[in-house]
Amino acid sequence: MNFLNEITSRFPDAVSFAPGRPYEGLFDTEEIFGHVRRYLDQLTADGASADTVRTAMYQYGPTAGIIRELIAESLRVDEGVDVPPESIVVTVGAQEGMLLTLRALFAGPRDVLLVASPCYVGITGAARLLDLRIRTVEERDAGIDPTDLEAAVRAEKAAGRRPRAFYLVPDHANPSGSTISRQARADLLEVAARHDLLIIEDSPYRVVSPGTQQPTLKSLDRGRRVVHIGSYSKSVFPSARIGFVVADQQVLDASGAHSLLADELAKIKSMVTVNTPALSQAAVAGALLAADGRLSDVNSAAAEHYGEALRVTLEQLERHFPEDLRRTAGISWNEPRGGFFLSVEVPFVADNAALLRSAQGHGVIWTPMSYFHPDGGGERAMRLSFSYLSHKEIEEGIARLADFVREETARPAGPPSVPGGTA
Structure with missing residues (x-):
């Protein structure tokens, strides 16, 4: 994941949906x-x-x-x-x-x-x-x-x-x-x-x-x-x-x-x-x-926090990607019941080059799903991790992501880069 670390360090003001870390506000x-x-x-x-x-x-x-x-x-x-x-x-x-x-x-x-x-x-x-x-x-x-x-x-x-x-x-x-x-x-x-x-x-x-x-x-x-x-x-x-x-x-x-x-x-x-x-x-x-x-008892507050972070993420996806846009553009996502991650399907190749454009032009970072397919696949999907972010950061991040996805969807189709790239 060297490429993700490089992107994160180059764009410190970007909202990052990349790290699957616990929320630091829960620590004392x-x-x-x-x-x-x-x-x-x-x-x-x-x-x-x-x-x-x-x-x-x-x-x-x-x-x-x-x-x-x-x-x-x-x-x-x-x-x-x-x-x-x-x-x-x-x-x-x-x-x-x-x-x-x-x-x-x-x-x-x-x-x-x-x-x-x-x-x-x-x-x-x-x-x-x-x-x-x-x-x-x-x-x-x-x-x-x-x-x-x-x-x-x-x-x-x-x-x-x-x-x-x-x-x-x-x-x-x-x-x-x-x-x-x-x-x-x-x-x-x-x-x-x-x-x-x-x-x-x-x-x-x-x-x-x-x-x-x-x-x-x-x-x-x-x-x-x-x-x-x-x-x-x-x-x-x-x-x-x-x-x-x-x-x-x-x-x-x-x-x-x-x-x-x-x-x-x-x-x-x-x-x-x-x-x-x-x-x-x-x-x-x-x-x-x-x-x-x-x-499980001690982590009840943490579980509630992550559940709310998931709810906010799904709510913001619904808000910024209305059904007619999802249907015409081919955008979709799953709805997990817990954990730190969800997956978003998009109508373009979500590779390292696209990630760089996302971070540089829109201030939002995500993880290409192709990293997680050992035999290839996932080229048109991104993983979003919501665990590390506050509700305000999630709201801002999904708004930025929506702008990026709309811009990317309107781009003329070109030859895809190699999945996984330099990571």
């Missing part, structure tokens, strides 16, 4: 000190000596993490996911969790990673770093259709390859904003069971989205088919860089003995980041303790 600097203090007090209350507490905070710690018990309890009370703490590895953000999971699961050139398309670029980037083969499964309006996944699995097997895992964001996906139904979740698990497939579930937007959420795939998982990747970047704060992986699958280690997949992730992690910073874990632990594990 003093809370960090309270979180750490609360965790240290809990260690003392549990019988830890002053020397033990000091060592825990200042020294290298266990590779798998020091707050696994708290994470396990939070998953149990907040998500209905009942797993032992030893099946959890605390990671440096969800991104490290993805890299460790892929490195542990993929062993040879026949192994294939299936991903939803459009797809979060973090997983495809990690896969490319590891030289993994990727096959896409195209999203429909309601998200991933299990029959499409099964067709992709069968095609890969017919070609002599081994579909190893399928990655998706089932709730308020980045970048599309789609959420799959309860029935689709059950059907995905059945497909996984029939074809000896693992599902890598990444769902960071649930507790910061309004309304009742669908159950996680992991909470429905009875056959240990789901590797669940979690993140506290949205529900606590991103600079802590704390994520985790629930990997309760039984595997054979190098010696032929049975172990948990989490143990294999920890072995790999020990060669990558050694351990996750204890100070960051302490801050997140304090937040979990303050919430009695129920981050």
Whole structure:
């Protein structure tokens, strides 16, 4: 995303719908000190000596993490996911969790990673770093259709390859904003069971989205088919860089003995980041303790804020793109029920060149959807992130976007530039 960063720095006065960041107005600097203090007090209350507490905070710690018990309890009370703490590895953000999971699961050139398309670029980037083969499964309006996944699995097997895992964001996906139904979740698990497939579930937007959420795939998982990747970047704060992986699958280690997949992730992690910073874990632990594990309750105000930001964005799109214009020009957008993103279809190529014109001429920045299609696609769509902006900024930004879209729609058609460009 170097190009997006460059555009943002060149046009600091532009309204940017590009970053999928939490809203900074929800943060209180003093809370960090309270979180750490609360965790240290809990260690003392549990019988830890002053020397033990000091060592825990200042020294290298266990590779798998020091707050696994708290994470396990939070998953149990907040998500209905009942797993032992030893099946959890605390990671440096969800991104490290993805890299460790892929490195542990993929062993040879026949192994294939299936991903939803459009797809979060973090997983495809990690896969490319590891030289993994990727096959896409195209999203429909309601998200991933299990029959499409099964067709992709069968095609890969017919070609002599081994579909190893399928990655998706089932709730308020980045970048599309789609959420799959309860029935689709059950059907995905059945497909996984029939074809000896693992599902890598990444769902960071649930507790910061309004309304009742669908159950996680992991909470429905009875056959240990789901590797669940979690993140506290949205529900606590991103600079802590704390994520985790629930990997309760039984595997054979190098010696032929049975172990948990989490143990294999920890072995790999020990060669990558050694351990996750204890100070960051302490801050997140304090937040979990303050919430009695129920981050969904603590984030109710955040969920309301993001829900309102989504409502304002949709309201302004309706205002500036009336139905007759949408119909004649071919402009449309989806209406997610939560998360940080939505997608807008436009009648022109929304590439880097168009983004530059948008930022330079109209003071508004967005993300080309083509970035999120590993096999091509999305050339006439843009992702809008509304999470980082105030209502006033959203109103001004959509007005600027409407001016840009009208101007771009009236431009004479020319040869499109290469999708993705220099990003």
